[in-house]
Amino acid sequence: MKLKSVLLAMSVALSFNAYAQAPIVIKFSHVVATDTPKGQAAERFKQLAEKATNGRVKVEVYPNSQLYKDKEELEALQLGAVQMLAPSLAKFGPLGVKEFEAFDLPYIFPSKTALYNVTEGEIGKGLMKKLEPKGITGLAFWDNGFKVMSANKPLHEPSDFKGLKMRIQSSKVLDAQMRALGANPQVLAFSEVYQALQTGVVDGTENPPSNMYTQKMHEVQKYVTVSNHGYLGYAVIVNKKFWDGLPADIRTALDKAMKEATTFEKAIAQRDNDLALEAIKKAGKTTIYTLSVKEQADWRKALLPVQKDMEGRIGKDLISAINKEAAK
Numbered sequence: 001m002k003l004k005s006v007l008l009a010m011s012v013a014l015s016f017n018a019y020a021q022a023p024i025v026i027k028f029s030h031v032v033a034t035d036t037p038k039g040q041a042a043e044r045f046k047q048l049a050e051k052a053t054n055g056r057v058k059v060e061v062y063p064n065s066q067l068y069k070d071k072e073e074l075e076a077l078q079l080g081a082v083q084m085l086a087p088s089l090a091k092f093g094p095l096g097v098k099e100f101e102a103f104d105l106p107y108i109f110p111s112k113t114a115l116y117n118v119t120e121g122e123i124g125k126g127l128m129k130k131l132e133p134k135g136i137t138g139l140a141f142w143d144n145g146f147k148v149m150s151a152n153k154p155l156h157e158p159s160d161f162k163g164l165k166m167r168i169q170s171s172k173v174l175d176a177q178m179r180a181l182g183a184n185p186q187v188l189a190f191s192e193v194y195q196a197l198q199t200g201v202v203d204g205t206e207n208p209p210s211n212m213y214t215q216k217m218h219e220v221q222k223y224v225t226v227s228n229h230g231y232l233g234y235a236v237i238v239n240k241k242f243w244d245g246l247p248a249d250i251r252t253a254l255d256k257a258m259k260e261a262t263t264f265e266k267a268i269a270q271r272d273n274d275l276a277l278e279a280i281k282k283a284g285k286t287t288i289y290t291l292s293v294k295e296q297a298d299w300r301k302a303l304l305p306v307q308k309d310m311e312g313r314i315g316k317d318l319i320s321a322i323n324k325e326a327a328k
């Protein structure tokens, strides 16, 4: 009898201990492959976060839309089914934060320096603040890079897009961009793009080379044009209730891990995209074309009016503030 109560007390103590030491789990869902800038940085954040918290935090990374597709992952974050995401800045419109679509405006950033003036300054902070009423806290901006266009026909002049069905992300700015080129934009989740291209549901698409290569889109696209007409980046976001409820020392450690992961991400993004373009070339299925100076001017002429057309959606003041920062 005595032994039984001792054993019972021991097992209660053990399970209490196990409970007390159960790690805080961060489910980090994203839609791209692990060997992309975002995929690698998510892994790096996991390592840094688990080390900095001595295992009190466990980060589970779910890449490649394994858990959720584009739209579902934002809903899952708000519901608390996952704690962390890094959606592209083109995917915040359905949340009601249309201002993030400013990043999709054609030719708004002449360089990465211009982009960082925006993301790392007051404009970036102001944009992240807009997420708070949605139950979301923004932690960092991550890079991918400037986009290329692809199709099964050469895309040299804006007129080459006429009538093409082009897959876009959910951004209304991207919709306007494709229409300005005379194409028919079609919103599709990232996980559906390869198959849509393969089966001819859409004719072409846009993305930085790292996304194109890791999803094997080049295997079903005969032509890629290096146009750098627009930018693709991410906001790393967490469920606000979860974040605010963390012990302060854990939050501080995670913030530091995120800063380091962000520095890493920015350092690898350009190189990864350069390597991916090389790899697409080497695979030999796709002709890669770089626009001539005249063609670049024609694209700009066709696409720059989108900045003005989208003032009603994004806000005139925000667009001119970004242009001002970008020009510094």
Ligand code: LMR
Residues within 6 Å of the ligand: 031, 032, 086, 087, 088, 144, 169, 189, 190, 207, 211, 232
């Ligand atoms: C896309 O949907 O095309 C990309 O933004 C996916 C991503 O997250 O890079």
